[in-house]
Amino acid sequence: MRILFWLGLLVLIILALKKKMQPPRSPVATTSRPDPQxxxxxxxxxxxxxxxxxxxxxxxxxxxxxxYCSKEHADLA
Structure with a gap:
Protein backbone atom coordinates (compact mmCIF):
# COMPACT_ATOMS: atom_id res chain seq x y z
CA MET A 1 0.00 0.00 0.00
CA ARG A 2 2.87 2.36 0.79
CA ILE A 3 4.44 1.70 -2.59
CA LEU A 4 1.24 2.73 -4.38
CA PHE A 5 1.11 5.97 -2.40
CA TRP A 6 4.71 6.89 -3.22
CA LEU A 7 4.29 5.84 -6.84
CA GLY A 8 1.16 8.01 -7.19
CA LEU A 9 2.91 10.95 -5.54
CA LEU A 10 5.87 10.54 -7.89
CA VAL A 11 3.57 10.51 -10.94
CA LEU A 12 1.82 13.69 -9.74
CA ILE A 13 5.16 15.45 -9.21
CA ILE A 14 6.37 14.44 -12.67
CA LEU A 15 3.15 15.67 -14.30
CA ALA A 16 3.34 18.97 -12.42
CA LEU A 17 6.96 19.49 -13.49
CA LYS A 18 6.13 18.69 -17.11
CA LYS A 19 3.32 21.23 -17.10
CA LYS A 20 5.56 23.83 -15.48
CA MET A 21 8.27 23.31 -18.11
CA GLN A 22 5.96 23.84 -21.11
CA PRO A 23 6.21 27.25 -22.80
CA PRO A 24 3.12 29.46 -22.43
CA ARG A 25 0.60 29.26 -25.23
CA SER A 26 0.10 32.27 -27.44
CA PRO A 27 -3.44 33.67 -27.31
CA VAL A 28 -5.65 32.91 -30.30
CA ALA A 29 -6.41 36.02 -32.28
CA THR A 30 -10.09 36.55 -33.09
CA THR A 31 -11.52 39.22 -35.30
CA SER A 32 -14.98 39.19 -33.72
CA ARG A 33 -13.83 40.56 -30.37
CA PRO A 34 -12.42 44.04 -29.86
CA ASP A 35 -8.92 44.34 -28.48
CA PRO A 36 -9.19 45.02 -24.71
CA GLN A 37 -5.89 46.91 -24.83
CA TYR A 68 -34.14 49.40 -33.91
CA CYS A 69 -32.75 45.88 -33.50
CA SER A 70 -34.64 44.48 -36.51
CA LYS A 71 -36.73 45.49 -39.51
CA GLU A 72 -39.82 44.07 -37.79
CA HIS A 73 -39.42 46.39 -34.80
CA ALA A 74 -38.80 49.33 -37.12
CA ASP A 75 -42.04 48.51 -39.00
CA LEU A 76 -44.00 48.40 -35.72
CA ALA A 77 -43.13 52.00 -34.90
Whole structure:
Protein backbone atom coordinates (compact mmCIF):
# COMPACT_ATOMS: atom_id res chain seq x y z
CA MET A 1 0.00 0.00 0.00
CA ARG A 2 2.87 2.36 0.79
CA ILE A 3 4.44 1.70 -2.59
CA LEU A 4 1.24 2.73 -4.38
CA PHE A 5 1.11 5.97 -2.40
CA TRP A 6 4.71 6.89 -3.22
CA LEU A 7 4.29 5.84 -6.84
CA GLY A 8 1.16 8.01 -7.19
CA LEU A 9 2.91 10.95 -5.54
CA LEU A 10 5.87 10.54 -7.89
CA VAL A 11 3.57 10.51 -10.94
CA LEU A 12 1.82 13.69 -9.74
CA ILE A 13 5.16 15.45 -9.21
CA ILE A 14 6.37 14.44 -12.67
CA LEU A 15 3.15 15.67 -14.30
CA ALA A 16 3.34 18.97 -12.42
CA LEU A 17 6.96 19.49 -13.49
CA LYS A 18 6.13 18.69 -17.11
CA LYS A 19 3.32 21.23 -17.10
CA LYS A 20 5.56 23.83 -15.48
CA MET A 21 8.27 23.31 -18.11
CA GLN A 22 5.96 23.84 -21.11
CA PRO A 23 6.21 27.25 -22.80
CA PRO A 24 3.12 29.46 -22.43
CA ARG A 25 0.60 29.26 -25.23
CA SER A 26 0.10 32.27 -27.44
CA PRO A 27 -3.44 33.67 -27.31
CA VAL A 28 -5.65 32.91 -30.30
CA ALA A 29 -6.41 36.02 -32.28
CA THR A 30 -10.09 36.55 -33.09
CA THR A 31 -11.52 39.22 -35.30
CA SER A 32 -14.98 39.19 -33.72
CA ARG A 33 -13.83 40.56 -30.37
CA PRO A 34 -12.42 44.04 -29.86
CA ASP A 35 -8.92 44.34 -28.48
CA PRO A 36 -9.19 45.02 -24.71
CA GLN A 37 -5.89 46.91 -24.83
CA UNK A 38 -7.23 49.29 -27.49
CA UNK A 39 -10.58 50.85 -26.51
CA UNK A 40 -10.76 52.65 -29.85
CA UNK A 41 -11.33 49.30 -31.58
CA UNK A 42 -14.57 48.67 -29.65
CA UNK A 43 -17.80 49.13 -31.58
CA UNK A 44 -20.48 51.52 -30.36
CA UNK A 45 -23.60 49.95 -28.84
CA UNK A 46 -27.08 51.34 -29.47
CA UNK A 47 -30.44 50.69 -27.81
CA UNK A 48 -33.52 49.49 -29.72
CA UNK A 49 -36.34 52.04 -29.40
CA UNK A 50 -38.93 49.23 -29.25
CA UNK A 51 -37.54 46.48 -26.98
CA UNK A 52 -34.71 48.38 -25.25
CA UNK A 53 -32.09 45.74 -26.10
CA UNK A 54 -28.51 46.86 -26.79
CA UNK A 55 -26.80 45.78 -29.99
CA UNK A 56 -23.78 46.81 -32.07
CA UNK A 57 -24.40 49.85 -34.22
CA UNK A 58 -23.40 47.94 -37.37
CA UNK A 59 -26.34 45.52 -36.86
CA UNK A 60 -28.95 48.19 -36.08
CA UNK A 61 -31.75 49.38 -38.37
CA UNK A 62 -32.18 53.14 -38.35
CA UNK A 63 -35.45 54.88 -39.18
CA UNK A 64 -35.23 58.63 -38.87
CA UNK A 65 -33.65 59.40 -35.52
CA UNK A 66 -34.72 56.07 -33.94
CA UNK A 67 -32.62 52.91 -33.88
CA TYR A 68 -34.14 49.40 -33.91
CA CYS A 69 -32.75 45.88 -33.50
CA SER A 70 -34.64 44.48 -36.51
CA LYS A 71 -36.73 45.49 -39.51
CA GLU A 72 -39.82 44.07 -37.79
CA HIS A 73 -39.42 46.39 -34.80
CA ALA A 74 -38.80 49.33 -37.12
CA ASP A 75 -42.04 48.51 -39.00
CA LEU A 76 -44.00 48.40 -35.72
CA ALA A 77 -43.13 52.00 -34.90
Missing amino acids: NPASAEAMVCCAHCQIYLPASEAVQRGEQV
